[in-house]
Amino acid sequence: MMGHVGNDVVDLCDPHIAGHFERSRFVARVCGAEEVARVAASDDPHRLLWSLFAAKEAGYKVVAKMTPGIAFSPRRFIVNAASTRVTHDQVELWLYVTHGQEWVHAIAGHGEGEPVWAVERRDAATGESVAARDLAVRLAAGRLGLAPATLSVDRETDRRFRDDLAPPGMLHDGQRLAVDVSLSHDGPWVACALL
Numbered sequence: 001m002m003g004h005v006g007n008d009v010v011d012l013c014d015p016h017i018a019g020h021f022e023r024s025r026f027v028a029r030v031c032g033a034e035e036v037a038r039v040a041a042s043d044d045p046h047r048l049l050w051s052l053f054a055a056k057e058a059g060y061k062v063v064a065k066m067t068p069g070i071a072f073s074p075r076r077f078i079v080n081a082a083s084t085r086v087t088h089d090q091v092e093l094w095l096y097v098t099h100g101q102e103w104v105h106a107i108a109g110h111g112e113g114e115p116v117w118a119v120e121r122r123d124a125a126t127g128e129s130v131a132a133r134d135l136a137v138r139l140a141a142g143r144l145g146l147a148p149a150t151l152s153v154d155r156e157t158d159r160r161f162r163d164d165l166a167p168p169g170m171l172h173d174g175q176r177l178a179v180d181v182s183l184s185h186d187g188p189w190v191a192c193a194l195l
């Protein structure tokens with residue numbers, strides 16, 4: 001079975017999320033008991049809370065590919081203390097969490113191979129979805145030695161998913177590549193991961 005990858009970037013400077021670490025009901029809705037304790041004991045609870053959230057959402061994007069239509073219940077995704085694994089019931093995924101000054105990015109997945117990923121600030125005139133696809137195409141073109149113009153990202157219509165669209169796939173000259181892709185965007189940041 002082909003591996004799957006999921007990613008999520010969070011804009012840590014977004015004023016809408018600045019105080020969430022102090023809202024105990026929100027923290028308890030997102031985190032399990034051990035994660036709540038970790039946030040409470042942290043020197044930087046804001047960054048830790050959103051790192052956990054990003055890890056859970058990255059995990060969700062993988063589980064959603066394995067079980068189309070599943071709902072996102074962040075609390076059911078458990079992140080280990082070292083932030084190297086995220087588990088959902090019996091499904092255990094590897095996890096990489098990377099920190100930028102203004103963002104945190106998580107990649108989760110299963111299967112062989114090392115994921116490749118990128119986070120960048122989008123040009124304000126370019127929409128989030130377009131910028132994330134452009135980043136994924138550039139990353140894939142560089143890794144695969146293909147011309148960017150021959151690559152594209154698409155999402156097929158699929159009624160099993162909540163927005164009636166399947167997770168994104170990477171195409172080369174219109175043919176689906178055996179490369180799993182994940183996109184994410186938040187405010188000024190766009191990100192992608194490939195496996």
Ligand SMILES: CC(C)(COP(=O)(O)OP(=O)(O)OC[C@H]1O[C@@H](n2cnc3c(N)ncnc32)[C@H](O)[C@@H]1OP(=O)(O)O)[C@@H](O)C(=O)NCCC(=O)NCCS
Nearest residue numbers: 008061064065070071072129161162167168183184185186
């Ligand atoms: C997948 C989801 C969690 C992403 O949320 P988000 O924080 O708004 O967005 P992000 O920027 O991190 O990621 C969006 C990208 O994820 C990808 N994506 C969307 N649905 C996906 C899925 N089911 N699996 C994997 N990737 C998915 C898309 O490429 C999307 O970007 P695009 O719209 O530009 O194509 C959200 O769209 C979703 O489907 N939530 C489920 C709703 C739910 O279960 N609610 C629970 C209460 S009932």
